[in-house]
Amino acid sequence: MTTEQLQQQNLLAHRMAEEEQVQQRVSENGNRWTKVYFGGGAHFRNWLSQFVELKGEENVKVEETGSQGF
Numbered sequence: 711m712t713t714e715q716l717q718q719q720n721l722l723a724h725r726m727a728e729e730e731q732v733q734q735r736v737s738e739n740g741n742r743w744t745k746v747y748f749g750g751g752a753h754f755r756n757w758l759s760q761f762v763e764l765k766g767e768e769n770v771k772v773e774e775t776g777s778q779g780f
Contacts (some may be wrong), residue, residue, distance in 0.1 A: 728777065743771055
């Protein structure tokens with residue numbers, strides 16, 4: 711493995727660790743929300759549709775994080 715590949719792998723691991731630390735946020739309106747999923751792709755879309763069906767769209771917020779470093 712090259713030095714550049716190792717640096718990229720370390721950056722990815724660091725970004726994932728940062729994202730894992732985010733568990734709750736408070737919106738500008740004072741609403742508190744809890745992160746329950748981190749990911750993407752078909753599995754996420756399936757999970758999201760089921761969650762919206764169970765909890766209602768008004769109770770779901772999707773936040774897209776930047777993909778830089780992933």
